[in-house]
Amino acid sequence: MSRHARLSLLTHAALIALVVVLAFPVYYALVTSTLSFREAYQYPPRLLPGTEFLSNLHEAWVRASFGRLFFNSTVISLVVAFVKIVLSLLAAFAYTHFRFRGAGFLFALSMITQMLPLPVRILPTYELMDAFHWIDTYYALTVPFFASTTGILLFRQFFLTVPRELSDAARVDGAGPMRYFWQILVPLSRTNIAALFVIEFIFMWSQYLWPLIVTNSADMRVVQIGLKMLIASEQIAPEWNVIMAGTVIAMVPPLVVLIALRRSFAQGIAMQSEK
């Protein structure tokens, strides 16, 4: 065997080992979600799936009213991802296609989002929700998340690479700026839009602290909080089989989004790292 072939064989072996090790915790969680309560406490621990998956899923679904939580998480993740994309597209369009007084200042203001994550303003933001009577509503779960530094930067960088001839041609043909934006610029940004959608959907689906404090009725909870309720509802020994079934429910949607859009996602990230 040549030195090169040996080296590449070694690389494959290392990568396969890494894939297995990194995926193992999730595999173990999946196995546990298919066991009966008794099997989940069996010694030595079981590493092969059982047959109780559907009944565990049902139990978790009913116990934490996952149907409603699932709906809430899906709605807020879709809404926030969608609005963030639109607002970022509009702002990036302004910063790249127009010269206007105060543009530098406003751009700096847009960049500040990254430096003001929730914990540095948590109590007053909560009080603001209270003043708006937004506690326990979809407004509180979505509106404060609408600004996105990542989105503006991503689209700005892309718009700067779009040749000027394109907008000039549109102008000569009598198209106004907004027509050019919707009919040419936005369709051209498909890859970046998909990449941002993946990032923002996963980001929103994972939110925990904010939903925990601004919702208090069972109807407005989200999936992540449902997990906590599943764990906390146990009296003596945790029912790991049911908890893991709930965990599977919480894992599926963002995973589906990531896998379905993986190409655009990878391309979008690659574009962003080009400096």
Added chain:
Amino acid sequence: MTQERFPGHPFLPYLLVLPSIAVIVVFLIYPFAQSVWGSFFITSFFGDKKLFVGLENYLELFRSPDYLQSVVVTLYFSAFVVVLGLAASLGIALLLNQRIGGLGLYQIALVWTYSISPAVAGVIWALLFAPATGLIPWLVGRVVPGYTLNWMTNGSLALLVVSLAATWKMLGYNIVFFLAGLQNIPEELIDAARVDGAGPWLSFRYITLPMLSPTTTFLLFMNMLYAFFQVFGLIDIMTQGGPGDATNLLVYNLYRDAFIHLNSGRANAQSVIIFVVIAVAAMVQLRAATKKAVYAR
């Protein structure tokens, strides 16, 4: 300088940025200003009066052993997550970047964990380490007979377990960005170095690392934000700051003071302290990014 591509629309750009700016001002800047303002007050016992106390909330925090303990725990935790996490992901990304077959398959097989939320990661690792019944304590019991691994009673062990869980969860994200950064390095550069007789280590040290520095500084910052804030769900699910205060990160301490102990002045002061740390890190990141990027060219 931005080119004017559509002259004759003086108001349009303002309309376009208005929604973003409005959200930022109302939900970010205004509440943050209130955090700063509120940090100079204490609320009376019945919550009906506010009393100006100057810097007293801050002084009290820095005199409190609990808060200082929380600072130490956060430093340990974030150093672990950032340093170990970035080193491991860079290693994996370098492996992926060898010219091998099946790259797309490996990529998705290593990156999919990016979609896992901190809370889910917390639940899964709590299962793996469940005292007396979990897989890892069982394995440890087999290897070291008579030793019971219980992270719910052992503070430093608990801190280690939450650090591992948090690092594991972030690997997928870091690998995506490192791999993208690596693939942007022109192959000619590495080839030229090889022709000049540079071994793998030298070309890594003097070409790959400097060329990668914009990605690395970006990831340093994002991982720091993650270790400081986004792990809240993981901590709340796994340990709720315990045992004792062994995993009581700053963000968890802040949550307790703001929403459980209802000590608003103290909570706002903690928010402001956290902001100062992030602002400094953001400046450092920005300077490092611009400086090194120029050097790399």
